[in-house]
Amino acid sequence: MFFLRTSPDWETVTYWALDLETSGLDPKRHVILSAGMVPVRGGVVRWGERWESLVRPADGVTVPEDGLRAHHILPGELEHAPMLGAVLPEIDRRAREGALLVHFGQLDLGFLRAAYAAHGLTWPKPRVVDTVELLQKLHHRRHQLTPHPTPPRTALPEAREDFGLPPYANHHALTDALATAELFLALRARLQARRLADLC
Amino acid sequence: MEPAEFLRHQPPFDQLGPAAFRAVEEALEVVYLARGEFALRRGGPRAEHLYVVRKGTVRLERDGAAVQVLEEGDAFAFPSLIGRTSPHVDVVAAEDVLAYRIPAAVFEQLMEAPAFREFFLLDLTDRLRRSAALQAPPLGLDLGRSARALVTRDPVGIALGATAGEAARVMRERGVSSVLVAGPPDGILTDRDLRSRVLAEGRGPETPVADVMSSPVATLEGGASLFDVLMLMLDRRVHHVPLTEHGRIVGVLTDTDLLRAQVQSPIALLKRVASGDPGDLGDYAESLTQIVDSLFSAGLEAARIGRVVSRLNDTLAAALLRNAERELGAPPAPYAWIVFGSEGRMEQTLLTDQDNALVHAGTTPEHQRWFEGLAERVVRGLIAARFPECPGGFMATKWCQPLPGWQATFRGWIGTPDPQALLDASSFFDWRVVHGALDLAPLEDVARGASRESTFLAHLARTALGFTPPLGAFRQIKLDHGGVELKRGGLAPIVALARLFALEAGVSERGTLDRLAAASAAGVLSAEGAATLSEAFRFLMRLRLRDQLQALRAGREPQAVASFEGFSSLERSQLKDVFLAIREVQESVRLRHATDRLG
CATH class of the missing domain: 3.30.460.10 (Beta Polymerase, domain 2)
Structure with a gap:
């Protein structure tokens, strides 16, 4: 139980909730369109410290318009947005502060790692807390009490609904990051997690 | 809706200009309270944030009893922030709650905006208007009563020749937020004036009071109503209103005094x-x-x-x-x-x-x-x-x-x-x-010796059985002039049963609920029986008091028979269950004490 004693109190850790909007699911073929981050500090979401940015696709890359619309982005908006090379340091600075908080992070982290590699940056390997994993953790715990619990709904809007959280607009990077942060707080309370090690 | 968008539509935040609202958004925090978690504790540390409920319900409690239930869009913690006092209620999440909050410092800045500040006071006027619109005003919250009654201390005065520094010291020593300045011309100096007219202007403590006080002073006659005071505060945008009697100031009322008077204390x-x-x-x-x-x-x-x-x-x-x-x-x-x-x-x-x-x-x-x-x-x-x-x-x-x-x-x-x-x-x-x-x-x-007197207990049991719940042969409620006698048919039998059980158990509790609990602990009454009768007692007490207050509000004398019309269908069926439960306990008492064999 050595690690339990050394793992910090969950409240003392800063969690940067992160969400990326991308043009598709494959980091090799698709690009990051926008990023949103908001921190949980002292167990509280600090909305005032939120950060978001659109990402201008590299020259020669075109994104279909209806793909953009699904992410609440107007085609013209991207023209004046910073390029990925300028956006990555913003993400990097935050990711190094504590833990990264994601909802179904495989996708976002895949894109991020690919972007880091493409820009010759070193991935900082932050601790990652994934709300989908926490949902599963809670499910397993219930499994011990009831023989056949219904599996949790893991899509972000449905999971939030199941925890009595208000509906937000989907597929908007910053709003999804906030939605993830709030879901995290609800899950943390339900799991009665006290230390970072209980969460990742 | 994201936080800022939500708040923008909530009074009083909808009254804020773009700059003030940006300050809210930049300081906004989102908190999650699991059911049963306390946001504030009565008598505990002062609130450090203003909270607005985003989702879920929050209960204000005193000694574990709900005083008020807050829902989406409702604010809490402001009395503690405004009064700079310990919270006077426990604030506890009744279900899982998502809430937005802003720090006290930002809240205080916002309170400088009259529209924002008045929201909390307007809450009061609203209630008054609503009650004035009714034919018979509710008995509570009487803003028609004399303002004089709220004055709790003599006014604190200072000479016209004094300095701002001296005034500040007097205010600190006497624990007041304003001093009256004896002229002519007469004036008033408040902590707000010291902040905005002295400190914020870069002036020092040697500033003459005469330069920064407000004059003339808006006063009211001592006979004025709380409503008059409230309207003067709102119309003139002042937070301190001196009251006069025979031309002499007898005290100063503050908006905090008014807030505190919201509930008849x-x-x-x-x-x-x-x-x-x-x-x-x-x-x-x-x-x-x-x-x-x-x-x-x-x-x-x-x-x-x-x-x-x-x-x-x-x-x-x-x-x-x-x-x-x-x-x-x-x-x-x-x-x-x-x-x-x-x-x-x-x-x-x-x-x-x-x-x-x-x-x-x-x-x-x-x-x-x-x-x-x-x-x-x-x-x-x-x-x-x-x-x-x-x-x-x-x-x-x-x-x-x-x-x-x-x-x-x-x-x-x-x-x-x-x-x-x-x-x-x-x-x-x-x-x-x-x-x-x-x-x-x-x-x-x-009295304790009574527990050994079986004849006495049997007689006492019979008096407890003398009150019969109004139930018909088919377990339906028997109406009496279209109503039910809640006391004779329900409360009196429970009270008498609890007394019997307590004397039987030799316990010294007096209250009916206490007696039922003590009798159950002593083994005279089953835990289930005690719980059922306690629940029934609470229910009947509430129903009866509500009926009595309704009568009083309408200017009528409360009657023994409560009108069945006034009960919801749920209450009617609960009432039947309660009567049946009482009858059941009475039956077991009848058997145990063999009251039929009494002469």
Whole structure:
């Protein structure tokens, strides 16, 4: 139980909730369109410290318009947005502060790692807390009490609904990051997690 | 809707300009409270944030009883922020809650904006307007009452020649947020003026008060109503209103005073009664009714309201006794003023009648006459406070005797029970000492001995069975003039059963709920039976008090029969369950005490 004693109190850790909007699911073929981050500090979401940015696709890359619309982005908006090379340091600075908080992070982290590699940056390997994993953790715990619990709904809007959280607009990077942060707080309370090690 | 968008549509945030709103958004935090978690604790640290409920419900509680329930869009913690005091209620998540909050410093900046600040005060005016629109205004929240009543301290003054630094020191020493400046011209200087006209302007403590005070001063006559004060504050955008009497300022009312007066304060009445001279108590019953009404409207449980009312009644009786002693001289022997019946059980919610008696340690006929004189004065004082006389004559004027006499009386009731006399006297077993130094342990011992007297208990059981729930042959509720007698049919049987169980168990609890719990702990009553009867008692108390208050609000005398029309369909079916439960317990008592075999 050595690690339990050394793992910090969950409240003392800063969690940067992160969400990326991308043009598709494959980091090799698709690009990051926008990023949103908001921190949980002292167990509280600090909305005032939120950060978001659109990402201008590299020259020669075109994104279909209806793909953009699904992410609440107007085609013209991207023209004046910073390029990925300028956006990555913003993400990097935050990711190094504590833990990264994601909802179904495989996708976002895949894109991020690919972007880091493409820009010759070193991935900082932050601790990652994934709300989908926490949902599963809670499910397993219930499994011990009831023989056949219904599996949790893991899509972000449905999971939030199941925890009595208000509906937000989907597929908007910053709003999804906030939605993830709030879901995290609800899950943390339900799991009665006290230390970072209980969460990742 | 994301946080900023949500708040932008919530009053008073919808009143903020773009810059102020940006300050809110930049300081905004999102918190999650799991069900049962406390956001603030009564008497605990001051609030550090203003909260707005985004999702879920939050309960304001006092001693575990809900005072108010807040829902989406409702703000909390502002009384603590505004008054800079400990929270006066517990704030607890009734279900999982998502809330937005802003730090106190930002809240204070926002309060500089009149539109924002007035939101909290307007809440008050709204209520008044609504009540004025009704034909018969609700009894609570009386902004029509005199503003003078809210003034608790003499005004603090300072000379015109003083400096801002001197004024600040006076304010700190006296713990006030304003000083009056004696002119001419007369003026007023507030902590707000010191901040915005002195500090913010880069001036020093040597600044003459005359340069930064407000003059002329907006004042009101002492006879003005709280509503007048409120309107002046809103119209003139001031937070301090001096009140005058015969051209002299007698005190300063602040907006914080008004906020505090939102709920009729039992504490205020308590203070007035405790220090008061009895000649001034003509409105006691009315004030008490208003307090009961506002406590009930605020969601306080009827059983708890009974405790508040008893505290107030006790204080009144004690004040009357002290005054009488002052007039008659020191008592010739120790005595105890006792109350019984619903007052003894602390279950009187509205002033129904006085049940009191006097026990003394006097030994001579002169002593007896002295105590009768004492009782005479106190009972007269209670009547002057609109405390109705007991129709059965159970008052200290008639029931005044030495302790050994009382022991004999109780032994008589227990040893040779006369059914009719016992019916009248059983409420004496609810006695409770209100005032006086005489130790009544010997009387308690006599009552405790009742647990061994099976004949007495059987008779007591029969009186408890004498109150029958109004149920027909097919378990339906029997209506009486379109209504139900909640007291005779429900409350009285539970009270009598609880008394029987307590005496049987030899426990000294007096309140019905306490008695049921103690009897269950002593094994006289099953835990399930105690829980059912307690629940039934709470339910009936609430229903009855609600019916009584409705009658009073409509300007009618409360009736024994509560109209069935006034109950929801759920309440009707609950009422039937309650009556059935009472009948069931009564049946088991009938068997256990074999009351059928009594002569």
